[in-house]
Amino acid sequence: MAHVVGVLALHGVVPVDLSIPCAVFDRVPGANGAPFYEVRVCGEAPEVRARPFGLRVPYGLDALVSVDTLVVPGIEDPTTPVAPVVVTAIRQAWAAGARIASICSGAFVLAATGLLDGRRATTHWLAAGDLAGRYPAIDVDPNALFVDEGRIITSAGASAGLDMCLHLVRRDLGQAAAAHAARLAVAPLDRDGGQTQFIRHEPPRTSASLAPVLEWMLKNVARPLSVAAMATHAGMSERTFARRFQEQTGTTPMRWFLSARIRRSQELLESDGASVDQVALASGFASPVTFRSSFRKLTGISPTAYRARFNAERRPAHDKPFDAKNG
Structure with missing residues (x-):
């Protein structure tokens, strides 16, 4: 139903x-x-x-x-x-x-x-x-x-x-x-409720846009990236990078990166048979204890409870081509 x-x-x-x-x-x-x-x-x-x-x-x-x-x-x-x-x-x-x-x-x-x-x-x-x-x-x-x-x-x-x-x-x-x-919806899945409304949206293909560095961060969630490394990749000073990041995303670089790691762990918990500790490591968390604490803080439940709720058997067939008749 x-x-x-x-x-x-x-x-x-x-x-x-x-x-x-x-x-x-x-x-x-x-x-x-x-x-x-x-x-x-x-x-x-x-x-x-x-x-x-x-x-x-x-x-x-x-x-x-x-x-x-x-x-x-x-x-x-x-x-x-x-x-x-x-x-x-x-x-x-x-x-x-x-x-x-x-x-x-x-x-x-x-x-x-x-x-x-x-x-x-x-x-x-x-x-x-x-x-x-x-x-x-x-x-x-x-x-x-x-x-x-x-x-x-x-x-x-x-x-x-x-x-x-x-x-x-x-x-x-x-x-x-x-x-x-x-x-x-051709929309980014990278904003949570805690981010601020006061966001300045830059044109997408300008030198001021952070889209390239955001994509790079997503591809490297398992690495221990620092704000300095992010700024270097963006070709900016740390101060300029932090300011523009806040303006364009409404949050700080490390908070955004933490959310990206949690989203990656959710994907693994839904589709992978790895243990929670292995998921923590693959998502960039050096400590399973830190992972469990961060996961609960951002999602409201534990990784184990999340896996039980969204296991592979309940996962929707989201990768099939869209059919206008059947959705």
Whole structure:
């Protein structure tokens, strides 16, 4: 049975926010090659008004009670009161056990339901102050790309919404499936929720772009690279390299490199029969103890638990060519 993802379409929905979960979840294969997710766009009316156009949606609010994951895209005007029927439908989905996520100003919709009270959450940095002012019971983090609180996940702008959707695929199916979804979206799988929203994106083929050195770092995760070695490979001083790295990725070189190592270890745990200690060594960790500690800190579970959850038998057939009919 497919994992049903409901995407909520409210009047004034931001079209790009609506399209992101549809595009990401619609093409992820499960272990048998069939689509793992079923995406249902659910509107507060049969025809929903978006600023550039109108949308005719196939499902109503009553369908939300049967979804496994509910994604709430942003709305153009977050000060617009949320209709009581929408609030009720979201609360019913929550009571039925749904995981609920928001993109950008969709956090204001969730805030109106009270489900974010007492929780940490984020939204686009331009709207974070307004969210915190209107809903003081929410611990608003204006810096994070996305905040995972278990069954409640909130994200910043559109690109952060993409990061969050890929994160949810990783939670459900593992690193390999998330990497496959990222390739289909032509998106990098290298940003976690702890990275900052304040990222300056350089044009991809300029001398200032760090893409070549990032690729080199990924190919050398098993080596004990220092920031000095990274800077030398990039042809920069350490100070310039660290500054540009922060600007372009939103994090430090060593934190990014640590995340890359953990992602490599996830791939090995999903597909390789090596012991956890061997995986640690192949991922660049000199000490298995350090590996276990770092892995748990970044993923929330131990390497052994991760392997049990995402073993080879459950791994989706992500390397098969994409078939437009079967996903």
